[in-house]
Amino acid sequence: MSLPTKVLQIGAGNFLRGFADWMIQRGNDAGVLDHGVAVMRVTPRHDLRAARIVDGFDVVLDGIRDGQPFTETTRVTAVREYASAHDDWDACLALIRNPDLRLVVSNTTDAGIVYVDDDLTARPPASFPAKMTALLRERRRHFDGDPAAGLVFLPCELIEDNGQALRSAILRHARAEPDLAEWIAGHCRFYDTIVDRIVPGTVVPGGLDVRGEYYASWAIAGDDAIRDEFPLDRAGLPVEFLRDIRPYRQKKVSVLNGAHTALAAVAPALGCRSVSEAMAHPVAGAYARRLLTDEVLPTLPGRPQDLQRYAVATLDRFANPALDHRLADIALNATAKWHTRNLPVWRAAGTAPLTTFALAALLTGYTGALGDVPVRDDPDVVTRIRAAFDPAEPRQWITAALHTLGWDLSDPERDRLATHTAEHVRTLLDLGPEKAVTALAG
Numbered sequence: 001m002s003l004p005t006k007v008l009q010i011g012a013g014n015f016l017r018g019f020a021d022w023m024i025q026r027g028n029d030a031g032v033l034d035h036g037v038a039v040m041r042v043t044p045r046h047d048l049r050a051a052r053i054v055d056g057f058d059v060v061l062d063g064i065r066d067g068q069p070f071t072e073t074t075r076v077t078a079v080r081e082y083a084s085a086h087d088d089w090d091a092c093l094a095l096i097r098n099p100d101l102r103l104v105v106s107n108t109t110d111a112g113i114v115y116v117d118d119d120l121t122a123r124p125p126a127s128f129p130a131k132m133t134a135l136l137r138e139r140r141r142h143f144d145g146d147p148a149a150g151l152v153f154l155p156c157e158l159i160e161d162n163g164q165a166l167r168s169a170i171l172r173h174a175r176a177e178p179d180l181a182e183w184i185a186g187h188c189r190f191y192d193t194i195v196d197r198i199v200p201g202t203v204v205p206g207g208l209d210v211r212g213e214y215y216a217s218w219a220i221a222g223d224d225a226i227r228d229e230f231p232l233d234r235a236g237l238p239v240e241f242l243r244d245i246r247p248y249r250q251k252k253v254s255v256l257n258g259a260h261t262a263l264a265a266v267a268p269a270l271g272c273r274s275v276s277e278a279m280a281h282p283v284a285g286a287y288a289r290r291l292l293t294d295e296v297l298p299t300l301p302g303r304p305q306d307l308q309r310y311a312v313a314t315l316d317r318f319a320n321p322a323l324d325h326r327l328a329d330i331a332l333n334a335t336a337k338w339h340t341r342n343l344p345v346w347r348a349a350g351t352a353p354l355t356t357f358a359l360a361a362l363l364t365g366y367t368g369a370l371g372d373v374p375v376r377d378d379p380d381v382v383t384r385i386r387a388a389f390d391p392a393e394p395r396q397w398i399t400a401a402l403h404t405l406g407w408d409l410s411d412p413e414r415d416r417l418a419t420h421t422a423e424h425v426r427t428l429l430d431l432g433p434e435k436a437v438t439a440l441a442g
């Protein structure tokens, strides 16, 4: 079937293949969309396999229905075009001149939507927002400023207000060209969205077929215009159009991602390799449950019964043994994730021992004192934290580590966080991980 290329997808990663591409394929199959996808890679690393995305790939989803595990496979054939910005910028410029293009979907990790000074005439500019600005300039030029050529942005990055953040970075790049800035501000629409589906990786290493959970949710802060443009809900797909997605985002990031980050810090020291192993482990599982119930949920807005239901459902998703979600993968850049996902809980709660225990386990793990646990963080930060380690003076060491991490803490906050965290470091070193977690979580 010939499909007009209506979607430009920035990034070819596992998540976009298992989530956005899957949604578009299902929307096409159900007849509510007729959207072909052009994928554009924007990072410089060569990835020869990515070009094969146009040959199609499988999305294998594992779920539990009526207490029974099931697996469903969808063949995604909606991706029709591919270009790599750092290998062939001309091909990217050609993609953006396509009159059928309507939507831009992106996932460039938490690091992708940033403003950095950039040369818009470079081939290509360095950052994602600068590349996008250069592409929009080409589109506006090609269509002679036609308002109808404006694009609709649905970013999937997990940062707060992702649509607005992308819009302001792009407009900042465009500010030297008022006509361009005006065209973007007037005729391109940027929606905040929050995505949710656990996609642990590929079916086989190095392949494109991707494996994840059946559960999915895409909340889009938008009006009827975007609903008409992207009516996936009419195909029964888990897409919601909401006036305000902020409370939803706070709940998802604090509960699901916060529990992931804490588990990835604590559970490897208890001998667990994956999230489902951790949930089946009596001590690690109890830790995750109490972390959510005692510390995370009380800090969130909303009805306690709804929050409790979401937490239980999240823990059930974690327990799905088919997912094999490696804690070592979740541990990537763990200190930055603890800062965005767990620190707000400690801040709101005033004291949150299970939350600060995760920070203690994370930093102590970086020194090697907890044995062979995954360490996948900024090497410079890890080296400095390790070099300053003094088991006899945990409070001074944690204070130094917090300075190294450069977090936005007031002096009294840093003092308090160091005191709370250092107490756990002492327990971890004195009792060992298993007894230390048991003492906390029962």
Ligand SMILES: NC(=O)c1ccc[n+]([C@@H]2O[C@H](COP(=O)([O-])OP(=O)(O)OC[C@H]3O[C@@H](n4cnc5c(N)ncnc54)[C@H](O)[C@@H]3O)[C@@H](O)[C@H]2O)c1
Binding pocket: 010, 011, 012, 013, 014, 015, 016, 041, 042, 043, 107, 108, 109, 110, 111, 112, 128, 158, 195, 196, 197, 198, 199, 200
């Ligand atoms: N896998 C999941 O379960 C899941 C679920 C929801 C959200 N996410 C989010 O998706 C992101 C990627 O996850 P993934 O599993 O697809 O990983 P992945 O490694 O398969 O893909 C990462 C993608 O991001 C791009 N990228 C990385 N740094 C970039 C930068 N600075 N600028 C532009 N592009 C950049 C890469 O080129 C690649 O396309 C993560 O940030 C994660 O929080 C993942």
Ligand SMILES: O=P(O)(O)OC[C@@H](O)[C@@H](O)[C@H](O)[C@H](O)CO
Binding pocket: 195, 196, 197, 198, 199, 256, 257, 260, 261, 329, 330, 332
């Ligand atoms: O992808 P990261 O590394 O930002 O975080 C790891 C997981 O918490 C995350 O990927 C979740 O699986 C996902 O956010 C579920 O929707």
